[in-house]
Amino acid sequence: MKKILVLMLAFFMLPVAIFAYTINLGIVTTPHSFHYMAAKKFKDIVESSSHGDIKVNIHHSKSVGSETSILQQLQLNALQMGVITAGPIDKFVPTIKAIEFPFIFDSFAKADKILDGKIGQKILKNFQSANLVGYHFLENGFRNITNSKKPIHSASDVKGLKIRVMNSQLQIDIWKDIGANPTPMPWPIYTQLSQHVIDGQENPLAVIDQYKLYEVQKYLTLTRHVYSALVFVGSKSFYNSLPKKYQKLLFKATKEASIYERKLNRDKAAFFLADLKKQGMIIDEHPDMASFKKRVAPLKSRFSGDAKKYLDEILAQ
Ligand code: EAX
Secondary structure, three states: OHHHHHHHHHHHHHHHHHOOEEEEEEOOOOOOOHHHHHHHHHHHHHHHHOOOOEEEEEEOOOOOOOHHHHHHHHHOOOOOEEEEEHHHHOOOOHHHHHHOOOOOOOOHHHHHHHHOOHHHHHHHHHHHHHOEEEEEEEEEEEOEEEEOOOOOOOHHHHOOOEEEEOOOHHHHHHHHHHOOEEEEOOOOOHHHHHOOOOOEEEEOHHHHHHOOHHHOOOEEEOOOOOEEEEEEEEEHHHHHHOOHHHHHHHHHHHHHHHHHHHHHHHHOHHHHHHHHHHOOOEEEOOOOHHHHHHHHHHHHHHOOHHHHHHHHHHHHO
16 A cells, blocks of 8 residues: 555656756747747757756747846746847846947947957846846847838938837937937837837848838838847846756857857848848838938947946947
8 A cells, every 4th residue: 555655656746856947938029030949949958958857938929028027027036038139138237238339230240259259248247236147149130220101311311200119228319319209119019010109110120021010111221220139138046046067058058049040040131131122111221321320429428337348348349
């Protein structure tokens, strides 16, 4: 009788023992997005390398809230990981503004050099003071402006347009200085664009295409005004609860998933531009970039502390 009891207990205990750790990972985008593909790669690496000891659940399509809310939940260990756009992170890690400044990166190579170099590593370390872990940068892409009202060739064409921006003071300031009427709003924003609550928005070509914004935005201008990074962000208290071997595994898996996602994104860049043309968008491929750069240059004077130090270092390279 006793033997049967022990066997039954073992059997019922079994499911609990399978996953020593569960990682709930939040993203605001759909399974078609690069954010999701990076999260899936991370999940595959972590689950296979931990031989099933760690389970990763991906909560996509804003099912666990906006990027700002995901960051707040990470601070409380209500979520354990997220793939978050750099923009909204600046409220939690102010130094990240240095890599969100307009027109500082003119190529993927320059962005990689900074983000994967000393400055990027210092910024990722700064996540600690917000009770977060900055694991690795990955890529949203160069941001371009779209709108439903008129062609935008130079900064003066933006005057008065209601442009949705990310929940980030720097992004609000950028578009205010360019002359728009910026409105911070969490992603996604298709409905607000279709109802003309806002006239335009700015995002990488992949996002514009994957969210079919060509259905509600007639004009696209290739401003490439900000290189938009994504970050694998984690809960610091969850990280501290892990054995060393799994702490190392999370850094290894986020690095591999980030490199994998950057390549995916870059390999499809030409496809997205061609598809947006095919979908009928009116595209200005050679805007008056000097007019945009002139408008945002004074923004530098509003930087201070380490954010200013890092920005100066980037501009000096
Ligand atoms: O995919 O909120 C935004 O505009 C961000 O670019 C987000 O990653 C959308």
